[in-house]
Amino acid sequence: MRAEKQSQTIHISLSNSKTALILAFIFLLVFVAVLIGLATFLTLKLVEVEAQTRTIFLVVCLPIVGLALGTFLILQKSERILRNKHEELWQLMLPEAQKRKLSVEVKELCETLGIDEEELPQVCAAYVLAEDLTLRQIEQEKKVTLKRHVKFGNDEFTAVFFEKDYLTLVEVMFIASSTIAQEKINAVLSKAESVRKKLEKIKPPKKVKLLLAMVTQLDQQDETKLRASLARKFSATTIDIDIRFFDFEALQKIYMED
Numbered sequence: 134m135r136a137e138k139q140s141q142t143i144h145i146s147l148s149n150s151k152t153a154l155i156l157a158f159i160f161l162l163v164f165v166a167v168l169i170g171l172a173t174f175l176t177l178k179l180v181e182v183e184a185q186t187r188t189i190f191l192v193v194c195l196p197i198v199g200l201a202l203g204t205f206l207i208l209q210k211s212e213r214i215l216r217n218k219h220e221e222l223w224q225l226m227l228p229e230a231q232k233r234k235l236s237v238e239v240k241e242l243c244e245t246l247g248i249d250e251e252e253l254p255q256v257c258a259a260y261v262l263a264e265d266l267t268l269r270q271i272e273q274e275k276k277v278t279l280k281r282h283v284k285f286g287n288d289e290f291t292a293v294f295f296e297k298d299y300l301t302l303v304e305v306m307f308i309a310s311s312t313i314a315q316e317k318i319n320a321v322l323s324k325a326e327s328v329r330k331k332l333e334k335i336k337p338p339k340k341v342k343l344l345l346a347m348v349t350q351l352d353q354q355d356e357t358k359l360r361a362s363l364a365r366k367f368s369a370t371t372i373d374i375d376i377r378f379f380d381f382e383a384l385q386k387i388y389m390e391d
Contacts, residue, residue: 161204165196172196222331226282226289234289235260238307241317245309259381263348264305266384268292271303271346271377279303285331288324291346299373300339302328305346307381311355311362318366321345325372342373350381 176188226234239257242248248256268279268291279292292303304321306313321343329341347363349356356378367374 161200165200168196169193222335223280223283223285223293225280226284230284230289231282242307242309260307263307263381263384264291266381266388267305267346267348267379268303269388270379270384271344285328288327290324296342298340299342300328300332301342301344301375303344303346305348307348308359309350311351311358313359313362313366315366318363322367322370322372329372340373342375345374345376347376347378348381348384349378 173189173193176185180188235257239253239260242260243250243253243256246256268281271277271292272279275294275296277294277296279294281292283290283293290302291305294301294303302325304324306317325341325343332339332341347359349359351359360378363376367376
């Protein structure tokens with residue numbers, strides 16, 4: 134029997150980091166003010182009257198430029214800290230976990246299509262390809278770099294990325310029919326809601342969006358039915374959801390064929 138190490142969800146408070154940055158800015162401001170005052174005093178005492186105006190202008194401007202540069206660096210550091218703290222909330226899925234998730238999804242697809250187990254390797258390869266091409270297309274359209282196969286505690290997602298004020302959770306699904314089980318929808322929504330609650334506990338809170346990437350090979354009539362079905366199934370959720378449809382054949386033409 135293999136024991137799998139359980140990862141613990143990390144809840145982070147950013148108050149200490151923010152306080153340190155505020156104190157650093159206040160210290161810098163006081164230091165610049167003292168420096169300007171001291172330089173002005175020495176100028177009035179030691180510099181000839183004719184040159185005092187020009188000298189005071191210089192000793193005032195230079196520290197102010199330094200203050201502006203220091204403020205810029207502090208803000209950059211602050212943004213980096215906030216981003217890193219949010220990223221600490223998730224972990225990359227281990228290969229065994231990725232294999233398990235893939236196996237479940239491929240078996241569900243085979244049952245939907247009525248495919249025998251002998252063809253499972255081929256279906257698995259097609260599923261992996263479809264997922265990879267879909268994520269590539271999302272990266273191209275959103276102009277972002279995805280972190281693939283991540284988990285928040287026990288909540289696993291195909292990918293995540295930052296977009297403005299949002300943390301976007303990406304879930305890729307290969308859909309082979311015009312219907313999708315409500316249980317599958319509920320499972321995805323439950324995961325997204327769980328992550329949203331985790332992020333509400335950190336400061337500043339991060340908004341959560343769910344990007345559902347539906348990979349299909351349906352005809353126009355079945356895709357229209359699927360779209361109408363999904364609109365009803367997601368009507369009651371409070372999660373911000375973006376549902377995108379990707380045609381598997383079209384993706385292969387974009388990335389694999391001349």
